[in-house]
Amino acid sequence: MGKLTVLALRVVLAVLLVGSVLVQTVMVPLLAADLEGLNADFAHLRAPLLVIIVLGVVAVQVVLVCVWRLVTMVRRGTVFSHAAFRYVDVVTGAIVAAALLVFALGVVLAPGDPVAPGVVLLLGGVVVAVLGVALIVLVLRTLLAQAVARDVEASRMRAELDEVI
Numbered sequence: 789m790g791k792l793t794v795l796a797l798r799v800v801l802a803v804l805l806v807g808s809v810l811v812q813t814v815m816v817p818l819l820a821a822d823l824e825g826l827n828a829d830f831a832h833l834r835a836p837l838l839v840i841i842v843l844g845v846v847a848v849q850v851v852l853v854c855v856w857r858l859v860t861m862v863r864r865g866t867v868f869s870h871a872a873f874r875y876v877d878v879v880t881g882a883i884v885a886a887a888l889l890v891f892a893l894g895v896v897l898a899p900g901d902p903v904a905p906g907v908v909l910l911l912g913g914v915v916v917a918v919l920g921v922a923l924i925v926l927v928l929r930t931l932l933a934q935a936v937a938r939d940v941e942a943s944r945m946r947a948e949l950d951e952v953i
Contacts, residue, residue, distance in 0.1 A: 789859075789862050789863065794859055794862070794863050797859055798856065798859065801852050801855060801856050801859075804848075804852055805849060805852050805853075808845050808848055808849050808852070809849075811845055812842060812845050816838060816841060816842055816845075819837075819838065819841070820834070820838055823837065823838070829900065830900070830902045833896060833897070833902060836892075836896045837893070837896065840889050840892055840893050840896070843885075843889055844886060844889045844890075847882045847883075847885050847886040847889065848882075848886070850878060850879075850882040851879050851882045851883065854875040854876075854878050854879045854882070855875075855879065857875050858872060858875050858876070861875075867932075868932070868935050868936050868939040869936065869939075870936065872932060872936075873929070873932070873933070876925065876928070876929045876932060877929070879925055880922055880925045880926055880929065883918060883919075883921055883922040883925060884919070884922050886918055887915050887918040887919045887922065890911055890914050890915045890918060891911075891912075891915045893911055894908045894911035894912055894915070897911070
């Protein structure tokens, strides 16, 4: 991966991370203030909504930090090692956690009439889409495992060749 590509990706990751911190520190408190004026029938939704939003932002931040670490490993040429699996596994876990949070949001919004039933159905579709992303990351993890195995095999063969020479 070229230096310019790494720099561009790091700029995007940094902007997203700063934006997510701003959401946590500015937007969530503003949303909490807006939710104070909820109809009394829906006042019980305030705390679960805020918790789901904060945890969702944390899941995104975890993914951003892990991708940053993986990009660093790519730049150093160490991504084809067993250390990379830790970050890929954390990314997969964070994506699954995000899917569970979207599902929890649907469960919180389903009873009563706080939103139209179609919104809950759309949230179900989002859960499936997010789980699909987790599956894609899992496939990419398998490809990484194959690449690491090939790299280990190539290193072993180089060592054997060096012994012969």
